[in-house]
Amino acid sequence: MTASIQTALAKFPDIALFTAPTPIQRLERLERALGDACRGVKIFVKRDDHMELGGGGGNKLRKLEFHLGAARAEGADTIITVGGVQSNHARLTAAAAAKLGLACELMLSRAVPRAEDGYDDNGNVLLDRLFGAQVSISAAGTDPFALAQQRAETLRAAGRKVYLMPSGGSTAIGALGYVRCALEIIGQEEALGEQFREVVVANGSSGTHAGLAAGFTMLDRGAAMVRSYSVLADPEPTRQKTLQLLCDTLKLLGDSRVPGEEAIDVDGAFRGPGYGLPTDPMIEAVRLLAAHEGLLLDPVYSGKAFAGLLAAIRQGHYAPGDSVLFVMTGGIPGLYVYQSVFR
Ligand SMILES: Cc1ncc(COP(=O)(O)O)c(C=O)c1O
Known part of the structure; x- marks a missing residue:
């Protein structure tokens, strides 16, 4: 299965922009800080904010590997x-x-x-x-x-x-970067001895969610293993866009499956008053991760999505012993233009 996806991906020119796989680490101090509210859930993060290029990297470098490969092929x-x-x-x-x-x-x-x-x-x-x-x-x-x-x-x-x-960069070509990320995650699950119940991401232009969903579909784990928090548009148009991009990405890779409506789950409850506008749950999430793990979320995307994940954990969305993986998608330079929000 893994080999056939690799073969399908290899048909598309790409340019390496970071060292893969990005690390996955467990947030044990955060789990302890959440105490009973953590309900025995194991919280892991995939460090896509930990790449060599461009101010800490971020999810866009995965898409850019394929976009710039295509650009170079076109001259x-x-x-x-x-x-x-x-x-x-x-x-x-x-x-x-x-x-x-x-x-x-x-x-x-x-x-x-x-x-x-x-x-x-x-x-x-x-x-x-x-x-x-x-x-x-x-x-x-x-x-x-x-x-x-x-x-x-x-x-x-x-x-x-x-x-x-x-x-x-959210086209089917860009989403290939997150199909490859799904492969990475499967390999890391094996090494960690974990099986993630869900992979959680922020959703802006939908390429990250769609690419992961395509990867997990092709790996027979199901697109619904991925859940996202919409931070830009309303959840329903975002869900439709993500589903369309999932279908386009599978088609591009020669996979004939056509996912149904249930394949994509987008939560819109953590965007707050609008794109880029601060919310209290985002501020709490950024502060918690910084103070307990020395890790930085961004105020526009991952901060709001992590706030959603914290609420899901506190509300019992996961069972004790479940492992959940949050993809840290970067965006750290954005913190510097929200300075007054964190005073
Ligand atoms: C830091 C960060 N996280 C997450 C996202 C969302 O990714 P996507 O646009 O693929 O939905 C973005 C998009 O701009 C981003 O900059």
Whole structure:
């Protein structure tokens, strides 16, 4: 099974951007701090925030391995992508492009109504510029992908070879990175002597959830082994988008299974008032993990998703003895533009 997935993945060109597998570690001090509320659940994290490139890495590097492999196969010399002002995907695209000697343009939009704490210049934006990307920021409500398409046309007319990626790199090609992550997790389960009941992730543009779900489907563990917390859009459209991307990814890999509606579970209860807007449960989650494990969640994605996981544990969603794996997806530079929230 594992070998056939590896064979299917090997048909797609990729470029190694980090050392795999990323570590999995158990959060025993956090479990003790939660006390009876932990209900005997074993909490593990997969450290996708622990990669060599671009300010700690993050989930986007897994997608970028396949996107940039495709870009190189097409002979691209310029990468263009889009996102919110503090996009982690944009920052990691800039870092990877720097490493590969490719030009990079980032079309960012004001998706979050936030100006304090150096929101437009610090955190990811500071790093985008250090990595040499050309950054442009458009007003809220503009469609950055339409702007990026126009820019790509202009550059192509001038003879450049442009590879254009949508928000979050979340296409079936990008999701292949998380199909490979599912393979990693299965191998690590064996080494740890654990079988995870669930894998929990934040859901923004859905590629991480969809890729993992495709991987676990192909491994016969079932897509429903993955659960996500929507932090960007409403849960139902996010669930539909994730399901579509799961189907597209399976198809791309030549797997004829067509997952049903029940394959994708997205919880929208921890987004709070909106994308990028702080919530008390997020603040508690970031503080807890920092103070008890020395680990950093981010305020926009993993902090809200981990808050959801903590609530699920406290509400008895898992049975005593269950092991749950949370994927730490990075985004740490974002903490620096939420400084006042953590005072
Ligand atoms: C730190 C972090 N975690 C999680 C996510 C969510 O991943 P996806 O967009 O694949 O749903 C993102 C997406 O931008 C992110 O930056």
